[in-house]
Amino acid sequence: MTDRAAGLGAAPRRSALGRAAMALLVLLTLVAVAGGVVAWTQGYRLYAVRTGSMAPAYPTGTLVVVAPLAQEVPTTGSVITFRIGDGLVTHRVFATSAGGLTTRGDANPSPDAWTLPLDRVVGSVVAAVPNGGYILVFFKQPTGALTLVSGLVSLTLLWTLFFPGGEPAPGAERAPRPVHARA
Structure with a gap:
């Protein structure tokens, strides 16, 4: 051969x-x-932790996976995400009462000033990815998706540049290889 x-x-x-x-x-x-x-x-949602109030369990930049509540009232010690005004907050349940929930961030010295009605609870945290929240925030920006698309197009073009398709078609002539003279 x-x-x-x-x-x-x-x-x-x-x-x-x-x-x-x-x-x-x-x-x-x-x-x-x-x-x-x-x-x-x-009903599962992804959120980025934007402050240090839940450190060290969930430091700034952590991506949290929030599931709908499995039970009607969250238990003391569980971490929940809830709506306050126009924003979302992720804190631990400090106490429960007939009026609602008292929450507190792990890094905060005292409980939050409000009593949280149960209808404000979005869900409970079931998983977390350290620093994954930065990626989520990046892709929520207008330029985030554009960066992903242009990066994929660039990688495809580079791949075809450095790894061109297989052999030439049968019958096609190959370019002659240059001959280097030795001195």
Whole structure:
């Protein structure tokens, strides 16, 4: 077998491996998107912790996953996200009473000044990703999605530049290789 014949078998193998890797990446992306859609329809939401009031458990920049309440009244010690005015706050339940909930941030020395009605509770925190909130805030900005799209286009163009398609078509002539003279 000649060197040229051995080289022809390598390109289809690399191409098949590349296609398999791309198919796996697409499959994983579709599974992640489908899982996100299902979680969203079930009431799960993602929020970024913007202050240090819940440190050290949830420091600034933490991404929290909030699920709808599993029970009617959150228990003392559970971490909840609730609406105050136009904003959202994530604090721990300090006490419960007939009038509502008293909350407190872990880093705060005293409970919050308000009694929280139960209808203001968005849900309870079920998971957290340290520093993941920064990514969420970035992609909520108008330039965040544009940056993602332009980055993906750039990567695709660079990939085709450095890893061009397989072998030339049968019958197509190859450009001759330059011959370097030795001195």
